[in-house]
Amino acid sequence: MFLVSRLESLILDGRRFPMTQNVAIHSPTAIDLIDQIRAAIPEEIRAANRITAEGNQYIEKAQEEAERIVAKAQEQAAFLIDERGLTQAAADEGGRIIARAEQDAEEVRRGADEYAASVLISLEGEIVRTLQSIKKGIALLDERRATPGENGTGPEHAWQTAADESEEDVSQPVRA
Numbered sequence: 001m002f003l004v005s006r007l008e009s010l011i012l013d014g015r016r017f018p019m020t021q022n023v024a025i026h027s028p029t030a031i032d033l034i035d036q037i038r039a040a041i042p043e044e045i046r047a048a049n050r051i052t053a054e055g056n057q058y059i060e061k062a063q064e065e066a067e068r069i070v071a072k073a074q075e076q077a078a079f080l081i082d083e084r085g086l087t088q089a090a091a092d093e094g095g096r097i098i099a100r101a102e103q104d105a106e107e108v109r110r111g112a113d114e115y116a117a118s119v120l121i122s123l124e125g126e127i128v129r130t131l132q133s134i135k136k137g138i139a140l141l142d143e144r145r146a147t148p149g150e151n152g153t154g155p156e157h158a159w160q161t162a163a164d165e166s167e168e169d170v171s172q173p174v175r176a
Contacts, residue, residue: 003040004130007033007137027141034134041130044123051119055112062108066101073097 010030014023076097077090 003033003037004133007037007133027144030137030141034137037130037134041127044127048120048123052116055116058112059105059109062105066098066105069101070098 007030010025010033011023014025016023073094077094080090080093
C-alpha cells in the first residue's frame, strides 16, 4: 500500500496540462515504483498463506480439544459402568459429549475457513485493483511514447484517450 501511495503521489504531483485532467510524470520514477509493486505482491501472497496456516492451527486445536473431550467422556462412561452399572446412560452421555465436541470442532473449522476466504478475497480484490492501475499506467506511458501524428493522434489526444479509459468501470474478479 505504501508503494501504491507513492505512485499516487507521483501522479498527483505531476505537471498538469491546462484545461485538462492530464498530468505529466517522470517516467523512470513511475516505472521504478511499478517494479517495486511487482516485487511486493509475492509478500502479500505469503501473508495470505500465513493467515491460512493460522486457520489450520485453529482447526488442529479444535480437534485436540475434541479428542480431550472424547477421552473425558470415555473415562466418565467407564466410571458409570464400574460404579453404578449404568451402561446405557454412560453410552448416551458419551455420545452427547462426542457429538458436541464434533459440532464445536466443525464450527471452529467453518469459522476459520470463512475468515481465511474473506481475507483471500479481499487480497485478491486489492491485487486486481493494483494490477489494473499498473496496466493503465503502462498503457498511458506507452501512448505518451508514441510519435505525434495527424488526425488527433498526438500526445494531447493520447492523454484524453487515457483519461476517458480511466473512467470506465472496473470489473470485479469472477468466483467459481
